[in-house]
Amino acid sequence: MTGWLGRLLVERLIRLAWLLPLAMAGLFTLVSLAPVDPITAYVGARVADVGPDQRAAIAQAWGLDAPAPERFALWLGHIARGDLGSSITFNAPVAEVLADRAGASLTLIALAFVISFAVGLGLGLTAAATRGRWPDRAIRGFAVVLTASPGFWVALLLIALFAVGLGWLPSCCAAPPGLTADEADLAARLNHLILPAATLSVVGTGPLILHSRARAAAFLESPAARHLAAHGARPGWLVWRPGLRHALGPALAVHLAGTGELIGGSVLAETVFAWPGLGQATVRAALGADAPLLLGIALATLVVVFLGNLAADIAARLLDPRLRQA
Amino acid sequence: MLRVEDLSVAFRQHDGRLTRPLAGVSLTVASGDCAGLIGGSGAGKSLIAEALTGTLPRNAELSGRIGVSGRIALAPQAVTALDPLARAGTQIARMARLAGRRADPAALMARLGLPEAALRAYPHELSGGMAKRVLIATALATGAGTLIADEPTLGLDPGAADRIMALLAGLAAEGTGVLIISHDLPRLVATTTRVTVLREGRPVETVPAAAFPEGLTHPFTRALWDAQTWTATEWAEAC
Structure with missing residues (x-):
């Protein structure tokens, strides 16, 4: 096996x-x-x-x-x-800089990954369940708007709304002013993580919505779904059980394969929010003609993207037994 | 027990006109009975299956009377009706759960002549004949008293087709009412007690299986029989 x-x-x-x-x-x-x-x-x-x-x-x-x-x-x-x-x-x-800053970047990227996966899959399946009706059209429109929105612009909008307008969330940094990330408590650190992670999650969510919707809709219109429906399966059950199962593999594969875009997006998000991660270090290295650091970050990124693609291939095969034979 | 009287299906088209691809069909399948339904392509055979299981398209208008005692289950024509991402055993158990029952997939597989290992197989790992059996197993898992098998021999080699037909006859002998929809008239006649003949959605006649071929009176039924038996023997001689 x-x-x-x-x-x-x-x-x-x-x-x-x-x-x-x-x-x-x-x-x-x-x-x-x-x-x-x-x-x-x-x-x-x-x-x-x-x-x-x-x-x-x-x-x-x-x-x-x-x-x-x-x-x-x-x-x-x-x-x-x-x-x-x-x-x-x-x-x-360089190795020390990478080690110091990788944690902050990976936290940000991992949270954004989880947020966009949950939101993308959830909205995609909701759209598939209501396909052709207004929730489907609204969600598809939202997906297109998300895909077309530049990350830095979303970041500025979020800051204007949640940091400046409503004052709910901090607009910058990984910890309150005057404290290092280690001195801040968990609540404060999470508080600072929300806006950058939300900004970064915008990158992958749009395609994921459309992809999950397409896969779930294809299943719902398949003979297999009709066979289940003919023997008592309710539409909601079909969407959220076997439908979710059918959308999960392709969605996870597409999402993992998009690791490169996530890292690219993190450069923007970290710059706008002054997040002390590798993205910010990349910009400083580029501006400072810091060739060793640039090369080090590029190599680390290459390995992470490679691992992301490998994980995408493994996930696709784990979730669809038909792919294991090729 | 399944009793269908004067079944008719109509579709309202975009321009408002009504087409009626199926009209005036009556048939009865008692418990332990094995009945056949035949007709050419587009004769409305699968439409009857959809009407009986309540899976007609939304724009279809159904009329006539359908009387069912107990549950009715359909083993669809295409093996794509199996979920490609679920193991055979899982699909059988799932179908039983949908019907509010607990099934014993292993016992059901044994009853249908499937090896125990097939329980853990995914549909793409099954042969055509085994996939057809698993489809029948998913239908039987609902605990249905009446089973409709839509083209159960389609795409199978002669040996596998004979075994599936024998299996369906065996299910009827155990007390299930079985309706076999097929275009394979010789096998249908060999398996069922009587055959209802459809032509372009209208019933031609219902003939006892014993009447084939000498007792046939209707020219359409005779032509259907001649066409298929001629093909079978001529092919056998040619090869």
Whole structure:
């Protein structure tokens, strides 16, 4: 019974084996070609005090004067030893920055994932249950509006409404002013999590509503549903039991496969809400020409997206036995 | 016990006209009785099954009398009527629960000649003949006194078709009223006590199975019989 899982894992490991070097070469090329000068970024405001000789000395100390292939080989060698380099902007090893900030980002992304999955599946099934009638049309309209709404705009709307207008929720940060996240109690931390998570959940909800609706509706119109209905199954039961079962696999697969979009959305959400996660670090690294941190975040993102896609494939096969044979 | 008198189904079309694809059908299936229903494609056979199980499309208008004592269950024509994401045993138990009963799927499977392992199989893992049996099992799980089998031999090889027909005859012998809807006249005649013949939604006649083929008087029924037996023997000789 578990033969399919072993086959899938081997197949994906092979894919990772060529994908990772390819992505690393691509990332390195992009960062090398980027029109930012790490020395200028490092020197910052003291630019007037630093002459050409000193710049050359820094470049030599960092190995920036070596040809690109040599620098790439050096970088690969360091990564192979588990050394991702040091972040200029945070003045700390990249691995440490990643470890410090991954928790905040993963909390945000996980909560957004759960919210959009529950809302998307729930609304999708409700639409399927009332298909052709006004709740269905309203939900489909809502899904299209959600899909078309940029994340930063939703964030600003939410802040205007819940933080400024109603004053119910904080508009920024992971903890009350003056406290670190560790000092704040759980209630305060959850309170700060709601708006960023709601913003981020907007990304995946629209497609999920339409997908769940389509799958559940296809089941409800299938001969299998008619067979059950002919022998006493009520419409509500058909939607929320076997209908939910039919929508669950495709919905979870689509949602997990959208991990990349969720991470992309988290960069925006973390910036707008000053959330101390990797998304915010990405923006600071990009603005500060912090090549080691950018590369480290990109590699971590690559692994997370890869794992998300792998989880999508496993979920799809677990929930639909017909897919296990291929 | 199932008694149908003067059954008629009409559809109101978009332009307001009324079409009547089924009219004047009467038939009776007593407990322990095995009756057959035949007609060409589009003769309204499946429409009768839908009318009897209350699953007609919403724009259909039903008239006539349907008298049923006990529950009536349908084993549909297509094996796609099985839920592709549920195990056979689960589907049988689910159908029983919908009817407010507790079924013993294992016993039901044994009664239908299915191996115990088929309980845990998903529909796509079953052969055509086994899937048909599971469909019949889902219908029987409702505890119905009357079973309608819609095209039970469609898509099966001759051996599997014979076994399904024998199974249905056996169910009738155990006391279930069985109505077999089929276009397979030779097997229908071999299995049932009498056959009701439909032509384009109108009843032609109801003939005792014993009357086939010498006792046939109606030319349509005779033509139907000749067409199918000729095909069967000619094919056998040709191959």
